[in-house]
Amino acid sequence: MYIHDEFDSTLLKERVDEFRDQVRRRLSGELTEDEFKSLRLMNGVYLQLHAYMLRIAIPYGTLSSTQMRMLAHVARKYDRGYGHFTTRQNIQFNWIKLSDLPDATADLASVGVHGIQTSGNCIRNVTTDQWAGVAPGEVDDPRIWAELLRQYSTLHPEFSFLPRKFKIAVTASDHDRAAVKIHDIGLRLHRNGAGEMGFEVLVGGGLGRTPFIGKTIKPFVARRDILTYIEAILRVYNQYGRRDNIYKARIKILVHELGIDKFAREVEDEWLSIKDGALALDEAVIADIRSRFKYPAYEKLTDNPDELKQALADPTFKAWYRNSVSHHRVPGYGIVTLSLKPVGGPPGDATAEQMDAIADLADRYAFGEIRVGHEQNLCFPSVAKRDLPALWRGLDAIGVATPNVNLVSDIIACPGLDYCSLANARAIPVAQEITRRFADHDTANLIGRLHINISGCINACGHHHVGHIGILGVEKNGEEFYQVTIGGRADEGAVVGTLIGPAVPYAQVANVVEDIVEAYLDLRLRPDELFIDTVKRLGVEPFKERAYATG
Amino acid sequence: MPLVKGGQIVADRYVRILDDAPIPANGAMLVPAERFLADASELIARQAETGVIWPNNRDIDELGPYLDRLALVALVFPKFQDGRAYSQARILRERLGYRGELRATGQVLRDQFVFMLRAGFDTFEVKKEADAKVFGEVAQRYSVFYQPTGDGRSPAFRQRLQGFATRAPALRGAGR
Numbered sequence A: 001m002y003i004h005d006e007f008d009s010t011l012l013k014e015r016v017d018e019f020r021d022q023v024r025r026r027l028s029g030e031l032t033e034d035e036f037k038s039l040r041l042m043n044g045v046y047l048q049l050h051a052y053m054l055r056i057a058i059p060y061g062t063l064s065s066t067q068m069r070m071l072a073h074v075a076r077k078y079d080r081g082y083g084h085f086t087t088r089q090n091i092q093f094n095w096i097k098l099s100d101l102p103d104a105t106a107d108l109a110s111v112g113v114h115g116i117q118t119s120g121n122c123i124r125n126v127t128t129d130q131w132a133g134v135a136p137g138e139v140d141d142p143r144i145w146a147e148l149l150r151q152y153s154t155l156h157p158e159f160s161f162l163p164r165k166f167k168i169a170v171t172a173s174d175h176d177r178a179a180v181k182i183h184d185i186g187l188r189l190h191r192n193g194a195g196e197m198g199f200e201v202l203v204g205g206g207l208g209r210t211p212f213i214g215k216t217i218k219p220f221v222a223r224r225d226i227l228t229y230i231e232a233i234l235r236v237y238n239q240y241g242r243r244d245n246i247y248k249a250r251i252k253i254l255v256h257e258l259g260i261d262k263f264a265r266e267v268e269d270e271w272l273s274i275k276d277g278a279l280a281l282d283e284a285v286i287a288d289i290r291s292r293f294k295y296p297a298y299e300k301l302t303d304n305p306d307e308l309k310q311a312l313a314d315p316t317f318k319a320w321y322r323n324s325v326s327h328h329r330v331p332g333y334g335i336v337t338l339s340l341k342p343v344g345g346p347p348g349d350a351t352a353e354q355m356d357a358i359a360d361l362a363d364r365y366a367f368g369e370i371r372v373g374h375e376q377n378l379c380f381p382s383v384a385k386r387d388l389p390a391l392w393r394g395l396d397a398i399g400v401a402t403p404n405v406n407l408v409s410d411i412i413a414c415p416g417l418d419y420c421s422l423a424n425a426r427a428i429p430v431a432q433e434i435t436r437r438f439a440d441h442d443t444a445n446l447i448g449r450l451h452i453n454i455s456g457c458i459n460a461c462g463h464h465h466v467g468h469i470g471i472l473g474v475e476k477n478g479e480e481f482y483q484v485t486i487g488g489r490a491d492e493g494a495v496v497g498t499l500i501g502p503a504v505p506y507a508q509v510a511n512v513v514e515d516i517v518e519a520y521l522d523l524r525l526r527p528d529e530l531f532i533d534t535v536k537r538l539g540v541e542p543f544k545e546r547a548y549a550t551g
Numbered sequence B: 001m002p003l004v005k006g007g008q009i010v011a012d013r014y015v016r017i018l019d020d021a022p023i024p025a026n027g028a029m030l031v032p033a034e035r036f037l038a039d040a041s042e043l044i045a046r047q048a049e050t051g052v053i054w055p056n057n058r059d060i061d062e063l064g065p066y067l068d069r070l071a072l073v074a075l076v077f078p079k080f081q082d083g084r085a086y087s088q089a090r091i092l093r094e095r096l097g098y099r100g101e102l103r104a105t106g107q108v109l110r111d112q113f114v115f116m117l118r119a120g121f122d123t124f125e126v127k128k129e130a131d132a133k134v135f136g137e138v139a140q141r142y143s144v145f146y147q148p149t150g151d152g153r154s155p156a157f158r159q160r161l162q163g164f165a166t167r168a169p170a171l172r173g174a175g176r
C-alpha cells in the first residue's frame, strides 16, 4: 500500500473545499451548467442520461480495505447501493445528487480517495498492472512510478487544459497486463544492455474513432529523466495538438500527422532544454516514494499446504483454483482474482454489501489489500495458499468466485445506453446474454482464453477494438446494431481487431458470438491453440462465413 | 474588465493600439503581435513602455530577441478550455528568462488563478467582477503543490525530504 502523508491529505482537503465552493456557485445559479461543466469534469463528475455520475480514481488499481469500505459507504449513502468498476481502474457511482457531491467527495477524501482528473482534458488516473509488486519476474514495482506520475500530474498548472484527455499506463513485466500500447503514453520498465533500469516510452496509442497502437518514441529513458521526458511530450502536445476537431485532438493524431520521427525530434528538442531542471529525479526522491509503499510481512510457507491438497478434492474448488489463482513471487502465496462477471450480471458491478464483505475478507486473508484490474475484476494480490479454501467459501458466498477469469464470459463492457449519454446502443444486456449462453463452466473451459469486449459507441470505453471478439454498438435507422471484430488484443502483442462483416441487430449478437466460437472449436489445430492464435493463422474469412451463414 | 495585480484590482495603465491606429509618442501601450513584429525596432525604441499581445497559436520563441525591451506580454485564453498559453507562459519565464509583466487575458476565471500564478502570470484581466474581488482568497486556496515550476516553489516530493513543517509561503503575486 502507498501511505498517504500530510501533503496528500492536505491537498485533497483543499480540493474538496474548492469543489464545495464550485457546487455552491452552481446551485445558487452563479455558474451556468456550461461554466460548471469543465469544473465538475475535473472532479470526475459527469452529467449522464439519468443523473450526475461520480467517477473515482483508484490510482494504479490499489485499494486498502478501509478505502473499499468507504466506497461501500458512498454507494449506500449517496447512491443506489452499488458501484461500477471501469476499464481504467476507476469506480463509477451512477445516481449521485449534485447537492450531495461535496459531502461524498469529503467522505472519500478522508481515506485518501478522490475523483480528481478522472475526466476532462487533463492527465487521467495513471494505471498499471493489477499484479504490481507480486507478479513473478517483475523488473520493479511499477506502482512507485505510477505514484510519482500521479503526484506529478495532479493539478498540473500547465497540462490541465490539454487538447483532449491524456492517459498514461505503466508495466514492469514481460507480459503486459496494463495495456500500455493503447494509451497516450505507455511506459515499459525494463533493463537495458548495461543492466540499468529505465523506461521504453510509447506514445500515441488509443482507441476511439481512429484506433492506433502506440509507437516507441524512445527505447530507453533513464529513471531520473522520466518526468522531464513526459513533460516534454506533454508540452509539445499542449501546443501543437489539434483543438479544432474533438475527434482529431488526441495525441495519436498529432503523432500520426507529424510522423513519429518528426514528433520525436520536437520532443527531444524540448526535453534537452528541461532535462536538468527541477523536475529531474534524484535517488533520494525515488527512495522516499518507494519507502512509502508497504509490503506484507510474508511468512515462510510451503507452496503446497495440506489445506490446499485436501480442498482440491472438491471439483468446484478445483475449478475455481485453476481459473482464479495465479503464481505469486513469494512461495506459499497466490494472487486471487475476484470475478465481477457473474452469469447474467452486469460486468464490473459490485454492491455495497459485496464491497464490505470483500474488505473484511481482505483483512482476514489478504493483508487488507485489494486491486482493481482493467478487465473490471478485483484481485487480492497476496493470499497464503493454506487460506485459499476458506477464502473461496467467503468469496463464493457473495457471488465473486465465478471461475470464468479470462474465459468467454469474463466480458469487458462499458455502461452503454443503460447509463451513458453518448451511447448508441446497450452494452450490458448484450454481455449478460452472452454470459447466459456460455454459462456452462466446462464449455467455457474447453473454449479457453477468450476476451469479449463491448462498447456502446465509438468512444470505445469497453476497448472493443482490442477484444479477441470486439462488439461495437452503432445506430442504424434509430435501432441498435452491432459491429463485430475479431483478432484484437491489448497485451504486449497489441493489435486492433478486424471487422468480420456488416453490423447485426441486437437480437443477433449472441448468436453471432456463438457461431464464431463454434467455428473456432472446429478450426483450432489443438485444444491449446488459443482463439486469437487461430484467428491470426486463418484470418477472418472462415469465421465470417460461419457467422453470416446462419445469421 | 477588472485588472488584478498583486492581488488587488488596479487601473490599467496600458492603452491598446489596434492594428492600424497610429502609435502614440508616449504612454504605455499594448499592441497586437503582427503589428509589433512589423515595427519592432521602432516600437521598442520608444521612451514609454511597450507591451505585446501574443496569440496562443504563435511560437513564443519568436519573441526571444525583444524580451529585454518589452514591459508586458499579454497571453490569450480564447476559451477556458484552451490551455496553450500556460505552456507559452512557462517557456517565457523558465526558458527565455522573461522578467516583465505577464498578463492573462481572455476567458480568465477564478478557477484558473492558481494554475496561472504557477505558470508565471502576474497580472490578470479577469472576466467577472466577482472573481476579481476574491482573487486574493482564491489564490491561496492551495498550500501543497506537486510540480516544480518557475514560481520557485518547492514541490511536495522535495519538501517531504525536509518534513512537512517547511512548506513554502503563499504564491508570488497572490497578494494579501
Ligand code: SF4
Pocket: A414, A415, A416, A417, A420, A421, A422, A423, A424, A455, A456, A457, A458, A459, A460, A461, A462
Ligand atoms: S463507449 Fe460510448 S457508450 Fe460506452 S461508456 Fe464510452 S461513451 Fe458511453
